[in-house]
Amino acid sequence: MKLEEAKKTFDFIFSELNKVIVGQNEVLKQVSVALLADSHALLEGYPGLAKTLTIKTLAQLMDLKFSRIQNTPDLMPSDITGTYIIEESTAGKRSFKFQPGPVFANVVLADEINRATPKTQSALLEAMQEHQVTVGNTTFKLEEPFFVLATQNPIEQEGTYPLPEAQADRFLLKIKVDYPSFDEEVEIVNRLTEDYKKAALKPVLNRDSLLYLQNMTKMIPIANDIKKYAVQLVTSTRQKKDLIEYGASPRASIGLILAAKARALIEGRKYVSKDDINKMAFPVLRHRIVLSFEAERQGMHADDVIKSLLK
Amino acid sequence: MPVKPIVNALKEARQAVMEIVIFNSVIDALVVFMLFLLGCLLLTFPTWYALVPAVVYALVHTRGNLKDVNFSKIEEKFPNLNEQLITVADNAKDQNEIIDALNQEVLQKMKEIRTSSFINFGKLTRELAVMAVISFIIIGSAAFHIKFFDFKEAVKEIKDFKPYQEYDVNEEMLRFEESQNLSEILGEKSVTELGQQQLDLEINPLKSDVEIGSVHDVEDRQFREVAPPEIKAVADVSFEEQIPKQYQRIVKTYFKEITKS
Known part of the structure; x- marks a missing residue:
């Protein structure tokens, strides 16, 4: 793929995203930057600004394995990384089998990451830094590409565990999601309150293409x-x-x-x-x-x- | 490994800019030289004096200008190469498909670079006009011998002005002692004082060369105002400055004795 084709691809991705997301062009661009840089992004914005929808739609366009983690204060690290469960075979033999957690995906949406406890946050952050998960004595490598796109709410402070600066450093970008403009908000209202046909999105990039584009990024x-x-x-x-x-x-x-x-x-x-x-x-x-x-x-x-x- | 075309193109571009910078520095130095040359001619300084500031200026100015020779100068003149030329130059040794594509693109755009774009024709025209005017002034001042100040004469006068040029005169000998004894200057008082006495002079004709009969009143004679050429005033030898040191005391003593007698 040449550079001109890469630009066309991204222009197409943005136009497809705009079928679902109104405005937020700079947010979409910055999320794409994080993906191309093979790193992670933290989206911060008030509720109802389509942070989760953006990431879900982007994952859909890229034909990547997507998983969502809804962080709550009672979320355990094993809920993220996975754990061993007892499995019984048809012969009646029981054995431990590793059940991968939601972190075993290409695009992981960690919603409201500041609501999870520091211990749970650190389990996710270990996966972000090393692209691997250790459960017991076994280390499991995560499939490439691997992105964590986390969201957090700036206004809810009670019952939250703000990310320490040392761990926030793991995110390449902290993307601020602002309110839409007046015209954009009118368009949003038109789409969601009227009989608006939901856009059928087709994947644009596959895993190999994305890896190639990540490599191309470093060549610039x-x-x-x-x-x-x-x-x-x-x-x-x-x-x-x-x-x-x-x-x-x-x-x-x-x-x-x-x-x-x-x-x-x-x-x-x-x-x-x-x-x-x-x-x-x-x-x-x-x-x-x-x-x-x-x-x-x-x-x-x-x-x-x-x-x-x-x- | 063959040298990439972009590397050669960058070298050529840099060389072209450097040549223009040196050319501009030479023209500037020439203007400075001519200005100082004019100054030297009007003040009758030796003409080679004009070379010194011109050479110093040329060296300092060229060095300063050469330090600024970089690809950003080219990018300023050609905005379509903005940030690309420097990127290509910094990554000339690397190779990948994107760098190669960028090299091709920049190479294509560099074909539009003309050496004449770096010459400031306005400034060059002004400098040439100034040089022409100064040349005419130089020719004119030389033809009409115009001088504001004669340096050579001034130097000569300074040299001549030195009071104790060749001798180490002993100031002790020149000290003048003031004295109330005026007899040394005026002579013996007993001799000069005549008082109210009548003075009878008796001339012995046998002992005198004066013939009384031929003594007449002074004739009124007309003197020529212009002295005949055979007569000229000369300073007495004794008053010449070039008295050797060992005789100065003798001369002074001589004049002292004269006044006494």
């Missing part, structure tokens, strides 16, 4: 000065002590450049531009920096601080 060249600009941006988060208490780690530098390459591929460009770095800086850095008291006192958000660092 980047100029040295743009690479240095990206790294300098991340290091500046550690130096701006007046606004940032804890800056981003080198994982952010890797993620920023990968995300910029993925964005270039989606737009059909054979090179990474400075604009890619600037656009991807927000989803890559906003969950990796801890604002200082001074910044919070001034009412600044992570995005405001990141904006001040960009040149």
